[in-house]
Amino acid sequence: MHHVKREISGWGRFPRRTCRLYRPERCSSLQALIRSGQEESWIGRGLGRSYGDAALNSDQGVILCQRLDRFLGFDPGNGILHCEGGVTLAEILDTFLPRGWFLPVTPGTRFVTIAGAVAADIHGKNHHRDGTLSRHLEQINLWTADGRSLVCSPREQQDVFEATAGGMGLTGFIRSAALRLIPVQTTWMRVSYRRTRDLDETLQALQEADRQHYSVAWLDMLAGGRALGRGIVMAGEHAAIDELSPSQRRQPLSPPSKRQLPVPFNLPGLMLNRHSVGLFNTLYYRRAPSRPATRLVDVHSYFYPLDALQNWYRLYGKRGFLQYQCLFPPPQSRRGLTEVIERFRRAGHASFLTVLKRFGEEAGPLSFPQPGHTLTLDVPNTGRGLLDFLEEIDQLVLQLGGRVYLAKDARLSPQSFRRMYPRYPEWLRVKRRLDPENRFSSDLSRRLKIDAEVES
Numbered sequence: 001m002h003h004v005k006r007e008i009s010g011w012g013r014f015p016r017r018t019c020r021l022y023r024p025e026r027c028s029s030l031q032a033l034i035r036s037g038q039e040e041s042w043i044g045r046g047l048g049r050s051y052g053d054a055a056l057n058s059d060q061g062v063i064l065c066q067r068l069d070r071f072l073g074f075d076p077g078n079g080i081l082h083c084e085g086g087v088t089l090a091e092i093l094d095t096f097l098p099r100g101w102f103l104p105v106t107p108g109t110r111f112v113t114i115a116g117a118v119a120a121d122i123h124g125k126n127h128h129r130d131g132t133l134s135r136h137l138e139q140i141n142l143w144t145a146d147g148r149s150l151v152c153s154p155r156e157q158q159d160v161f162e163a164t165a166g167g168m169g170l171t172g173f174i175r176s177a178a179l180r181l182i183p184v185q186t187t188w189m190r191v192s193y194r195r196t197r198d199l200d201e202t203l204q205a206l207q208e209a210d211r212q213h214y215s216v217a218w219l220d221m222l223a224g225g226r227a228l229g230r231g232i233v234m235a236g237e238h239a240a241i242d243e244l245s246p247s248q249r250r251q252p253l254s255p256p257s258k259r260q261l262p263v264p265f266n267l268p269g270l271m272l273n274r275h276s277v278g279l280f281n282t283l284y285y286r287r288a289p290s291r292p293a294t295r296l297v298d299v300h301s302y303f304y305p306l307d308a309l310q311n312w313y314r315l316y317g318k319r320g321f322l323q324y325q326c327l328f329p330p331p332q333s334r335r336g337l338t339e340v341i342e343r344f345r346r347a348g349h350a351s352f353l354t355v356l357k358r359f360g361e362e363a364g365p366l367s368f369p370q371p372g373h374t375l376t377l378d379v380p381n382t383g384r385g386l387l388d389f390l391e392e393i394d395q396l397v398l399q400l401g402g403r404v405y406l407a408k409d410a411r412l413s414p415q416s417f418r419r420m421y422p423r424y425p426e427w428l429r430v431k432r433r434l435d436p437e438n439r440f441s442s443d444l445s446r447r448l449k450i451d452a453e454v455e456s
């Protein structure tokens with residue numbers, strides 16, 4: 001099959017690698033491709049919204065899902081949608097939201113594919129209540145390394161199902177998945193905002209917000225001392241028809257705003273420096289209502305505020321940025337969060353967007369969430385110094401029993417990975433059974449020395 005050789009990256013633009021890109025038109029040609037032996041190894045790639053090297057395969061085969069994007073079936077009786085792996089969340093929303101159906105779990109962007117979402121076992125603002133995407137899957141259809149088609153689900157081939165959700169594309173190529181959509185009456189969210197004065201108040205408000213369907217906190221990274229960890233806690237619920245104004249009620253499922261502003265070129269990395277990030281943080285904090293307030297907001301503005309700024313990674317300039325997402329289990333959460341925020345502040349690593357969420361139950365062996373708190377920070381890539389600094393943060397996270405999210409990662413060491421994911425041996429047994437020759441591999445899997453011995 002024809003391929004093109006191209007330098008590509010994940011969303012953070014670090015690292016960039018030259019890969020051979022294949023774009024099959026049909027699932028049947030994919031089977032022949034995997035069996036062909038044309039490449040030493042393969043990895044699937046969706047929309048490239050993972051931040052690091054999960055969907056890269058230097059000088060080897062990357063299979064793009066763009067053309068494998070068909071809806072295969074929908075049952076309006078129970079909301080089960082079966083679709084190919086290349087279907088995007090944006091396409092699902094465009095088609096099914098006007099009919100009163102929403103995604104059971106969604107990340108902070110709608111521009112990800114179903115296959116990418118399954119491979120990362122994504123979580124959303126409702127993890128405390130609804131878990132990761134895998135909890136809402138009826139089944140996954142895989143092409144395995146020997147070109148076989150395999151169906152797995154929570155009832156059938158359960159170990160393959162659990163290893164694939166969160167397995168970062170390394171158990172095989174995800175052809176299609178069936179997921180349960182949830183019914184909604186409107187395209188509006190009822191969102192309550194509460195401004196908090198310090199970390200304790202933020203954690204308390206987040207816990208109270210968990211009574212709602214969705215909850216998240218934005219943290220003001222400029223605030224230190226007693227105000228450290230202050231922010232805005234936002235709790236959300238799908239609005240019912242009777243909460244809308246008379247004019248909104250006439251079309252409760254009218255499409256939400258999809259306006260997108262382009263960032264037309266790379267801005268110098270310095271645009272997002274300590275001062276501009278500080279200013280943004282202060283303005284954002286001040287703009288929130290000083291007393292608790294509730295507003296109706298359309299679903300896109302609530303779930304996908306960053307999607308309104310097309311190619312926003314360009315704000316970070318050519319060197320790109322790293323996103324650090326870690327989690328701390330209780331009872332270490334408070335200490336871990338305080339230390340991480342303090343160390344980022346002290347080191348002068350300005351995080352543009354810092355987000356805190358609470359997690360509920362854990363899922364498969366490589367699925368990221370576990371009970372506790374997860375913190376996400378975006379930092380411009382300043383080179384070696386930043387990488388060394390993040391490695392120190394890894395050690396802190398490890399000491400407190402936490403872990404980092406592979407879908408956001410570009411630099412974790414194989415040793416730290418093994419300690420953060422103690423169920424890795426369980427996952428590896430399934431991987432070796434399905435793919436004894438390690439035909440599905442990526443730059444991430446080689447960096448983490450997946451399927452290789454590592455000295456501790």
Ligand SMILES: Cc1cc2nc3c(=O)[nH]c(=O)nc-3n(C[C@H](O)[C@H](O)[C@H](O)COP(=O)(O)OP(=O)(O)OC[C@H]3O[C@@H](n4cnc5c(N)ncnc54)[C@H](O)[C@@H]3O)c2cc1C
Nearest residue numbers: 044046047048049050107108113115116119123168169174
């Ligand atoms: C602005 C933004 C906000 C985000 N917010 C969240 C969030 O709130 N929660 C969250 O969990 N994540 C979040 N993410 C991360 C994102 O949801 C995941 O990285 C997701 O995997 C990206 O999907 P993708 O289609 O772009 O896949 P890619 O980035 O292309 O690939 C991701 C992984 O999926 C694998 N893959 C892709 N297609 C296939 C296939 N057909 N078969 C097998 N494996 C495949 C790849 O090999 C890779 O390991 C966010 C990302 C961005 C940019």
